[in-house]
Amino acid sequence: MALVLNEEQVMLRDAAAGFLAEKATISHLRDLRDSGDEHGFDPEVWREMTEMGWAGIAIPEAFGGLGYGYTGLGLVLEQAGRNLSASPLQSSVLVAATVIGELGSASQKEALLPAIAAGETLVSLALQEAPHHAPLQCAMSASKEGDHFILSGTKLLVMDAPAADAFIVLARTAGAPGDDDGLSAFLLQAETEGLSVAPGKMVDSRAYGTLTLTDVKVAEDQLLGDIGQASKGLGHALDIINIGLASELLGLSAEAFERTAEYLKERKQFGRVIGSFQGLAHRAAELFAELELARSIVLQALQKIDEGDPDLALYASAAKAKLCEVAQRATNEAIQMHGGIGMTDEYEIGFFIKRARVVQHLFGDYNYHLDRFACQSGF
Amino acid sequence: MSNLEQFRQEVSAWLEQNCPESMRMPMSSFEDIFPGGRNPEMSNPDQKVWCDRMAERGWTVPHWPKEYGGGGLQKAEINILREEMSRIGARPALTSFGISMLGPALLEFGNEEQKREHLPRIVRGDVRWCQGYSEPNAGSDLASLATAAEDKGDHYLINGQKIWTSYADKCDWIFCLVRTDNSGSKHEGISFMLFDMDQPGVTARPIKLISGSSPFCETFFDNAVADKRNLVGEAGKGWTIAKYLLTHEREMISGFGSAPKIAVADMALESIGADASGRLANSVLRQNIAQYQLDTMVFGATMARVGDEAKAAGGLGPASSIFKYYGTELNKRRNELNLAVLGESALGWEGEAYSEGRVSRDWLRSKGNSIEGGTSEVQLNIIAKRVLGLPDA
Numbered sequence: 001m002a003l004v005l006n007e008e009q010v011m012l013r014d015a016a017a018g019f020l021a022e023k024a025t026i027s028h029l030r031d032l033r034d035s036g037d038e039h040g041f042d043p044e045v046w047r048e049m050t051e052m053g054w055a056g057i058a059i060p061e062a063f064g065g066l067g068y069g070y071t072g073l074g075l076v077l078e079q080a081g082r083n084l085s086a087s088p089l090q091s092s093v094l095v096a097a098t099v100i101g102e103l104g105s106a107s108q109k110e111a112l113l114p115a116i117a118a119g120e121t122l123v124s125l126a127l128q129e130a131p132h133h134a135p136l137q138c139a140m141s142a143s144k145e146g147d148h149f150i151l152s153g154t155k156l157l158v159m160d161a162p163a164a165d166a167f168i169v170l171a172r173t174a175g176a177p178g179d180d181d182g183l184s185a186f187l188l189q190a191e192t193e194g195l196s197v198a199p200g201k202m203v204d205s206r207a208y209g210t211l212t213l214t215d216v217k218v219a220e221d222q223l224l225g226d227i228g229q230a231s232k233g234l235g236h237a238l239d240i241i242n243i244g245l246a247s248e249l250l251g252l253s254a255e256a257f258e259r260t261a262e263y264l265k266e267r268k269q270f271g272r273v274i275g276s277f278q279g280l281a282h283r284a285a286e287l288f289a290e291l292e293l294a295r296s297i298v299l300q301a302l303q304k305i306d307e308g309d310p311d312l313a314l315y316a317s318a319a320k321a322k323l324c325e326v327a328q329r330a331t332n333e334a335i336q337m338h339g340g341i342g343m344t345d346e347y348e349i350g351f352f353i354k355r356a357r358v359v360q361h362l363f364g365d366y367n368y369h370l371d372r373f374a375c376q377s378g379f
Numbered sequence: 380m381s382n383l384e385q386f387r388q389e390v391s392a393w394l395e396q397n398c399p400e401s402m403r404m405p406m407s408s409f410e411d412i413f414p415g416g417r418n419p420e421m422s423n424p425d426q427k428v429w430c431d432r433m434a435e436r437g438w439t440v441p442h443w444p445k446e447y448g449g450g451g452l453q454k455a456e457i458n459i460l461r462e463e464m465s466r467i468g469a470r471p472a473l474t475s476f477g478i479s480m481l482g483p484a485l486l487e488f489g490n491e492e493q494k495r496e497h498l499p500r501i502v503r504g505d506v507r508w509c510q511g512y513s514e515p516n517a518g519s520d521l522a523s524l525a526t527a528a529e530d531k532g533d534h535y536l537i538n539g540q541k542i543w544t545s546y547a548d549k550c551d552w553i554f555c556l557v558r559t560d561n562s563g564s565k566h567e568g569i570s571f572m573l574f575d576m577d578q579p580g581v582t583a584r585p586i587k588l589i590s591g592s593s594p595f596c597e598t599f600f601d602n603a604v605a606d607k608r609n610l611v612g613e614a615g616k617g618w619t620i621a622k623y624l625l626t627h628e629r630e631m632i633s634g635f636g637s638a639p640k641i642a643v644a645d646m647a648l649e650s651i652g653a654d655a656s657g658r659l660a661n662s663v664l665r666q667n668i669a670q671y672q673l674d675t676m677v678f679g680a681t682m683a684r685v686g687d688e689a690k691a692a693g694g695l696g697p698a699s700s701i702f703k704y705y706g707t708e709l710n711k712r713r714n715e716l717n718l719a720v721l722g723e724s725a726l727g728w729e730g731e732a733y734s735e736g737r738v739s740r741d742w743l744r745s746k747g748n749s750i751e752g753g754t755s756e757v758q759l760n761i762i763a764k765r766v767l768g769l770p771d772a
Contacts, residue, residue, distance in 0.1 A: 002687040003683050003684035003687045003688075004687045004688055004691045261767050261769070264769060265768065273770050275769035275770060276769065276770045276771060276772045278760075281759070281763035281764075282756070282763065284763060284769065285704075285758075285763045286759065288762055288767060289701040289704060289705050289762070292681055292698040293674070293680075293701075293705070295681075295684070295698075296677060296683070297676070297680050299680075300680045300683075318676055318677065322673060322677055370666065370669050373669055373672075374644075374659070374666075374668070375657070377644060377669070377672060378644065378645075378648075378657075379645075379648055379653070379658065379659045379669075
């Protein structure tokens, strides 16, 4: 497939750019943060986004979506990255709907995906248990008792947890941490007995939660997919999710860079515009080169999802590792090149570095994905 | 049968009959590349036979118009010719600066007489060309070049010195940037001139590089003569042609960054080994290699994207400005990794055990990639100024 956008994709991107730049900007994020909003996003803006069909872009038409594929969703996520737009587009659409699409039975997809696409239900994934992403290290126990399971344990960094209607919880029905076999996914309603959500805000001002499960009783029909066999589908879902997050990092990095390049043309010291100093100009030019590389791997990886490429794991780790590297550099340079004003809360550039580090961390950072890229490459 | 299918059959039959057996063997050394010229260096006399036969049909430069000796072929036909040649393993019949550099410039900027005089001789491989650009005091600041061309009525008298002239000691003619006027800005007053190297006023001396030998020369002009009809474009307007050719050259050099045939990770697994998990045993080296292979993959995706965008939009986007810079830096990283991975054997300089220093000489030669054709620093200046719009110092 040619590495260019088609007409439909360009229209979608432009529509997303226009809407988000008006309705879900950094200024809105700041207001949500300062008002102490529990959910960290504006439900009215989210409703408008779902009315435009964005929650269903990558969901097949058979399940109430638009069936545009992940390249389309990636373009919207890129614009969300540019504007630091707070919404459940990541938690419920990119993450939960993708996991359900990979693991769920036809009737489970029937029950969940149209509701997610319509924005009627917010589902979030509860996977991480330790400081770092390590899906196979999942230790939460799900022991079988009669015709149901008993789940106990703790889950960290559950996106949009305070607003979630339901959670996909990964737990072990067999095996030990590190084993491929024995991982199972369960769908739990938020109000389930024994499940508690401790809300928290992360550095990006978005809402997350720690889930504590104490002897939670789960029926067999809440199992997503086959018992003990979740790891393959989950792995494929995580590849897609990381490519989507790479799209968001691309938009975020490009915006932080463009704002910085503009600042270099305005700010004067020593009687000159500071962008005329080679010490800054060369670093800006190098960053431009890195961003062009980043743009290529993100588009290529998005297309690989829609093509059903069997080597998706390689492209996913390449895209996430590269974008973690570029986002880190772009946001660090953004602060440094802005100088003192870049350190102030009043100026917007500081919001980019905060969101960047969280997205970098989610589902595996640079170190995780560069290691995985090497493994996928055979060394 | 379609016209193209018929063309394929004709090509295939002609190649079968005309391509000498020895020209269907893989090339094993630099001397197997045929550059043409008045006194061509050859590893095998069949090289000349093969070139003459291909040139007869214009197929040494199949995309040039027939009236200038080229093949006059359409894209689809050129692809067929390439496919049929590669099917029997036929070597390129002629590889020259005339084809890749001067020809495109003449087609764009030359007058009819110049095209008719020079292009057919390039197609036939009769004349070997070199490029006279850099001077000892005009490297990155190329426009400050000082080689003088004095107007003598029907000809110019040329005095000065060029440097880094590839194969000047073996070439027949030179396309050369000279100064015809000193009165305006440094970009004005530069002219693009062609002249014969076989004359008393021209001396070329090879330069030995840190990698051992090299194709580069110092070239001296002492009252060398250039016929006025061989001034390309207007006098004083040669900088436009120079820039056109530099873009062209940078695109060729950036190809050095494409993925190499043997993955450096495979070389490392062989020389260092893996741990129980299959990971390369040295984790520091592993990270360096992973980052290099990641960047090579991402650079490849960028070349593909820019190519696809050019096809869709009809022109190269701003991303193409990074090719020369990034491709050459990648190639230097690859060569450093070769040393790190191979260890002792990579440091050999002479002797059969070290393949006469192939690895070390390539490594040293790669240092020039980010200098020749515009240094990395000049490329970054260009990106900062032209793409990002940052002001001049």
